[in-house]
Amino acid sequence: MPSHGHAKIPQHVAIIMDGNGRWAKQRGLPRLEGHRRGVEAVRTTMNAARELGIRYITLYAFSVENWKRPQEEVGGLMGLLELYLKKELSTFVRDGVRFRTIGRIDDMPAGVRRLLRETEAATKHFTEWNFILALNYGAQTEAADAARAYAAAVRDGQEKLEDASWERFHRYLYTADLPDPDLLIRTSGELRISNFLLLQLAYAEMVFTPTLWPDFGKAELKAAIDEYAKRERRYGRTTEQIKAGTK
Ligand code: IPE
Ligand code: IPE
Ligand code: MG
Numbered sequence: 001m002p003s004h005g006h007a008k009i010p011q012h013v014a015i016i017m018d019g020n021g022r023w024a025k026q027r028g029l030p031r032l033e034g035h036r037r038g039v040e041a042v043r044t045t046m047n048a049a050r051e052l053g054i055r056y057i058t059l060y061a062f063s064v065e066n067w068k069r070p071q072e073e074v075g076g077l078m079g080l081l082e083l084y085l086k087k088e089l090s091t092f093v094r095d096g097v098r099f100r101t102i103g104r105i106d107d108m109p110a111g112v113r114r115l116l117r118e119t120e121a122a123t124k125h126f127t128e129w130n131f132i133l134a135l136n137y138g139a140q141t142e143a144a145d146a147a148r149a150y151a152a153a154v155r156d157g158q159e160k161l162e163d164a165s166w167e168r169f170h171r172y173l174y175t176a177d178l179p180d181p182d183l184l185i186r187t188s189g190e191l192r193i194s195n196f197l198l199l200q201l202a203y204a205e206m207v208f209t210p211t212l213w214p215d216f217g218k219a220e221l222k223a224a225i226d227e228y229a230k231r232e233r234r235y236g237r238t239t240e241q242i243k244a245g246t247k
Contacts, residue, residue, distance in 0.1 A: 008229035010182035012056035013049065013221075014204070016196055017041070019188025019212030026212075032076040037214035039084050046131060048218035050095065052225060056130045056179060060196050064104070064138035078109050081135075085115040089122060098126040102174035103137035104145070132178065139198035146172035175200055183228045185221075187213045205231045 017038060024034030042059060049057045061081070067074060092099050099119045108116070116135075149172040153159040159168065170176065180200045186192075189210040193201070207224040209216075234242055 009053045009225065010205075010228055011054070012058070012179050012181045013054050013183045013185065013224075014058040014060070014181035014197060014201070015045070016060045016184070016186040016190075016194060017213040017216075018186060018190055020214060022188060023212040023214040031073055032080075034214060035077055035080055039080055041214050041216045042084070043088075044217045045221055046097075048221045050097075050129055051218070052221065054225075055128065056132065056181075058102070058132040058134060058178075058181060058197070060134045060137065060194075062103075062135050062137070063195060064136055064141050065195065067136075078112055081112055082115060085112070085119055089119050092119065092123050092126075092131070095129065096126045097123060097129040097131050099123045100130065100132045100178075101135050102132055102142070103135040104141060105135060107136055130178075134196070137174075138195045139193075140195060142174050143199070145174075173199065180204065183207065183224065185209065185224050187211050187216055187220075203233065203235055205233065 020034035020038040021031045022034075023037065024031050027033075045059075046057065062077060066077075091097075101116055101120065105113060105116060146169060150159065150164075150169055153172075154161050175197070178200075180202065181197065181204045184197075184201055184204045184206045186206075186208050187210075189208070191208055205228050207227050209220060209224065211220050232239060232242060237246065
């Protein structure tokens with residue numbers, strides 16, 4: 001079991017931020033207004049996560065499948081992302097937050113890509129707080145990218161085919177140097193994973209809430225953590241073994 005100050009505070013929380021569109025629709029507003037309010041919820045949640053002592057937070061912001069949305073919405077989302085990154089860099093530096101991305105960043109618009117690289121570079125020396133944004137992310141794409149990189153390493157003699165294992169394969173995932181999420185939260189009442197971190201969520205606890213993402217905040221995060229704290233993580237063992245503290 002991972003041991004840190006408060007054993008019941010997850011080290012890594014991953015969130016599928018869903019429901020921006022429905023939030024806007026309920027109010028007769030354009031979908032983009034929902035996304036705008038969603039960015040506010042990101043700020044609130046980030047601050048709440050640090051206050052609660054959550055060291056890693058990964059947010060699913062744009063999936064490989066989301067390119068299928070109307071061009072106007074995709075463009076609006078990219079614009080919001082640029083605006084957010086420009087505004088937030090100084091906050092990350094002030095608060096000591098390391099910013100990273102997972103996903104096929106090379107296929108993001110050039111302006112966004114430049115800002116992402118800049119933000120990553122400016123915060124790379126921070127270690128305490130980690131903010132990971134999943135952009136143009138898909139778990140199946142990640143697996144394919146990792147398999148290709150692993151195969152290339154075998155071809156180039158850096159890996160041996162007979163040593164192939166999960167541990168070695170893991171080093172080629174986007175998340176190679178990140179701990180697996182302890183807790184997954186999905187907002188908006190949908191009960192699915194939507195191609196998010198399929199391998200890394202192997203033993204994550206999951207909390208689904210009907211709250212739409214723009215309405216998510218500290219109270220909702222706290223409620224999810226309280227739910228997480230009640231769960232017994234057994235990793236295949238028995239309750240008796242867990243109680244006895246068997247490693
Ligand atoms: C989540 O909200 C944000 C993104 C996927 C970018 P949605 O836009 O999916 O909101 P709903 O599901 O249509 O309500
Ligand atoms: C998942 O939400 C992707 C993100 C939150 C970025 P979607 O709204 O795209 O998921 P589906 O299509 O309802 O499964
Ligand atoms: Mg959705």
